[in-house]
Amino acid sequence: MFAAGTSEGSAGTAPDFRCGRCAAAFRSYESLLHHHKTHEGLTRCPLCDTCLNRVSDLRRHMGRVHKLERPQVAAMLGRRGDWQAAAPPI
Numbered sequence: 712m713f714a715a716g717t718s719e720g721s722a723g724t725a726p727d728f729r730c731g732r733c734a735a736a737f738r739s740y741e742s743l744l745h746h747h748k749t750h751e752g753l754t755r756c757p758l759c760d761t762c763l764n765r766v767s768d769l770r771r772h773m774g775r776v777h778k779l780e781r782p783q784v785a786a787m788l789g790r791r792g793d794w795q796a797a798a799p800p801i
């Protein structure tokens with residue numbers, strides 16, 4: 712185990728994962744990875760140019776706002792990093 716006395720004097724709630732491209736900071740690496748996609752344009756809706764926070768939010772957006780079926784969304788977005796394996800291949 713670690714020796715005692717490693718306290719850096721921080722408040723203890725400071726986010727550990729910071730984006731290198733903007734000032735955003737996150738408390739989990741997964742959140743940071745999702746955030747990186749926004750910089751790559753992977754969360755931008757190709758139909759209305761709305762930028763979502765996550766690819767999963769974009770898929771939901773395209774379904775709700777543009778009334779697209781899942782296969783249509785998949786065809787439009789292609790493979791975008793975290794395309795869920797939960798969706799069976801058609």
Ligand SMILES: [Zn+2]
Nearest residue numbers: 730732733735
């Ligand atoms: Zn950023």
Ligand SMILES: [Zn+2]
Nearest residue numbers: 756758759761
């Ligand atoms: Zn849209």
